[in-house]
Amino acid sequence: MEMQSQGYTEDECYRKLRTAIIDGTLMPAQRLVEMDLARWLGASRATVRTVLARLEQEGLVERERYRGARVRHVSHEEAVEILEVRMALECIIARYAAERATDEEIAKMEELLGWMREKFEEGDLVSYSEGNARLHRSIAEMSRHTTARRLLDTLNSQNVRYQYRTILAPGRSHPSFLEHAAIVQAIAGRDADAAEHAMRKHLSHVCDTLRKMRSGP
Amino acid sequence: MEMQSQGYTEDECYRKLRTAIIDGTLMPAQRLVEMDLARWLGASRATVRTVLARLEQEGLVERERYRGARVRHVSHEEAVEILEVRMALECIIARYAAERATDEEIAKMEELLGWMREKFEEGDLVSYSEGNARLHRSIAEMSRHTTARRLLDTLNSQNVRYQYRTILAPGRSHPSFLEHAAIVQAIAGRDADAAEHAMRKHLSHVCDTLRKMRSGP
DNA sequence: TATGACAAAGATGTATACAACATGATTCTG
DNA sequence: CAGAATCATGTTGTATACATCTTTGTCATA
Structure with a gap:
């Protein structure tokens, strides 16, 4: 059985997503669907999940229970x-x-x-x-x-x-x-x-x- | 079949663990094993995982890949x-x-x-x-x-x-x-x-x- | 005794499956 | 036709199983 490309580490995903938000690739209020991010980052949904939690704590992302994450808008x-x-x-x-x-x-x-x-x-x-x-x-x-x-x-x-x-x-x-x-x-x-x-x-x-x-x- | 006590929400776990660290219930450098916390908090390991990620971003917890999380020691x-x-x-x-x-x-x-x-x-x-x-x-x-x-x-x-x-x-x-x-x-x-x-x-x-x-x- | 290889145990990282919930379209009813 | 109820879809939350890595303890050997 062939090994799947072994996915990036959490910190790599964190940095990649973070810079994407900072440099404007991902716009404020844009939805961040976990599966989409997982595919884009080449990581599992679980990894994406913890990354989103960290970014929320940092103030770059907003999460709402059962409603997902969005890029936070800074007024x-x-x-x-x-x-x-x-x-x-x-x-x-x-x-x-x-x-x-x-x-x-x-x-x-x-x-x-x-x-x-x-x-x-x-x-x-x-x-x-x-x-x-x-x-x-x-x-x-x-x-x-x-x-x-x-x-x-x-x-x-x-x-x-x-x-x-x-x-x-x-x-x-x-x-x-x-x-x-x-x-x-x-x-x-x-x-x-x-x-x-x-x-x-x-x-x-x-x-x-x-x-x-x-x-x- | 009886319903299991349906576990606490992420934010509740976050607060509970956070105060436990702040008030000294959990001492600096103490290991935070995910399964133990999960049982103690009445939540799943996945939930504990995101909570630990948040607390790391906040500076209360230290995580090392494959080596788990510890309460951070403030010099x-x-x-x-x-x-x-x-x-x-x-x-x-x-x-x-x-x-x-x-x-x-x-x-x-x-x-x-x-x-x-x-x-x-x-x-x-x-x-x-x-x-x-x-x-x-x-x-x-x-x-x-x-x-x-x-x-x-x-x-x-x-x-x-x-x-x-x-x-x-x-x-x-x-x-x-x-x-x-x-x-x-x-x-x-x-x-x-x-x-x-x-x-x-x-x-x-x-x-x-x-x-x-x-x-x- | 000291040292190194090696195996066992324990914990973390990840994939998969399923349940709970929000949202929007559809249908039923007045 | 308006509005409420219902269902369909998509997404998130959680449980489970398994792979991967670290750590520890054992044992053989010099």
Whole structure:
């Protein structure tokens, strides 16, 4: 008897489904039928089930008894809330990053900032926005604050689509770049207070921008 | 044929297992064998499985492939991290509570503070500590900040045992009471800045206390 | 005695089958 | 024709059985 292709592991399925939700392959409110996912992921229904439970706990999926799972829709108000929490957490990691970053890490961060400057000056706002995300991630790494990092990761997954729109808001790209430069400078100078301050200033601006976008989706 | 007692629903099992972990019925590093839990909870192994997956995502349980689940052990360093994040989140909800609380809610909060004062003066520190937790929960409710509340809830579940020891640290009960009184007063006065400030001061003290307890469990 | 192979036991991961439930179409009734 | 009851379909929830892996204990051998 031939062996069936032995299906992917739970964590692989978790990551695949998660990224599909985050990058918009699966749209909010879309039904997630267990059998369909099982076939798509090459896994059993049981595996899909636990994955859905985890994603529910993470806030990416909504489940209702006997009615199945759907991609969770993040309202505008909730996006603001999430950004507020993010702001608080990013202040923590900025502070720790200033205290704990190695020289190599700082060099890499500054290199990344230079790359962002290029993209910004070229007017390539999509690449710039990607660099933005990478910068925040690298700061989180440098902080070595496991708890804050983990929470930030789940929060970020929930408002990626919104972040896109804030960074591209008219007239926001130049201030955004200057704010990021200030953060990098503070961390490079090992000044924890300045790092926290710069980060708070940056995110409070993003927050204001988002609050004003009441008309958005 | 007689109907078997028809098993509890997933959410019931989730809550029951969760509280068992939080209140210490199940100790850290203890193995969680699916069949045993299934019998204890009166549910199927499949249900237990999804519950364990959720609790893992929440940080209360650790799972390893083919090796089962255990109650997660929270290290001292992690307890400090968690408290730092809590501090940031509690500042947010304190601010919003000051802005959004109704008169009835404020009256109830002040009543609770009075009760805590009694218990404190009676030297009943266990009841006082319970009141402490209830006060923080009521502030979280008043804030109407769903996101921060949800995260705080999961974080609190992870360092309950530590909190107990900080509140009972020698000489900490009187300052603790004064700090809580200041928070209540600020919220009652609808002063968001003062509320955030008082909360930050309070939790930074708790944080310091915890940092000094290197010898603890 | 120490060490390594090997088998037995126990637990987890997965497939299958079936029962419980929600939903929407169909039929019956006034 | 309107509305309620009924049935058909599809999906989720659960039980069972089995495969797979880890762990432990045994035994032979140097």
